[in-house]
Amino acid sequence: MYNINCFFFFAILGFLFESLIFIFIKKPYNSSVLLGPWTTVYGIAFFIIHFIGKKIKLLQLKKWQEILLFFVSNIIILSILEFLSGELILAIGKIRYWNYENLTWNIDGFICLEVSLFWGLASLFIEYFLYPRIKNFLKKIPKYLTIIFVILYVLDLLYMIIRPFINLNK
Numbered sequence: 455m456y457n458i459n460c461f462f463f464f465a466i467l468g469f470l471f472e473s474l475i476f477i478f479i480k481k482p483y484n485s486s487v488l489l490g491p492w493t494t495v496y497g498i499a500f501f502i503i504h505f506i507g508k509k510i511k512l513l514q515l516k517k518w519q520e521i522l523l524f525f526v527s528n529i530i531i532l533s534i535l536e537f538l539s540g541e542l543i544l545a546i547g548k549i550r551y552w553n554y555e556n557l558t559w560n561i562d563g564f565i566c567l568e569v570s571l572f573w574g575l576a577s578l579f580i581e582y583f584l585y586p587r588i589k590n591f592l593k594k595i596p597k598y599l600t601i602i603f604v605i606l607y608v609l610d611l612l613y614m615i616i617r618p619f620i621n622l623n624k
Contacts, residue, residue: 461497468496507581528577540564
């Protein structure tokens with residue numbers, strides 16, 4: 455249950471983060487292809503960040519080398535994740551949820567230098583500051599609450615899958 459709680463915590467945190475950005479810039483926007491308050495890619499990104507962190511710590515590098523390797527690794531891998539997510543959403547849903555074409559060194563508008571650097575910094579914050587402070591909380595979330603979230607998430611996924619077919623019947 456702990457890993458599921460981690461997924462939901464970061465998927466919801468990502469949804470809230472993006473929602474706040476768009477409130478700040480006064481642009482209505484839903485950052486998720488799902489209806490619930492979660493953005494799946496952030497839940498997946500947490501596991502990637504944490505996996506990279508564990509593997510790099512095994513190398514027993516000097517702290518500055520560990521942090522630098524962690525930072526660069528996450529820039530590359532999370533940028534690939536963002537690119538693939540954008541392409542997948544566009545291919546399946548025919549929707550472009552973000553477009554970085556006006557930013558520096560973008561690739562197909564799905565990734566760019568500024569956002570990639572942000573992913574590196576966010577990864578450092580998550581792995582070295584946030585996660586160590588919340589992991590005990592995530593372990594204490596009641597099982598029934600986790601099950602409720604899983605059910606709601608699966609229903610949301612199922613609705614996303616059948617939604618195009620519902621619209622075709624109208």
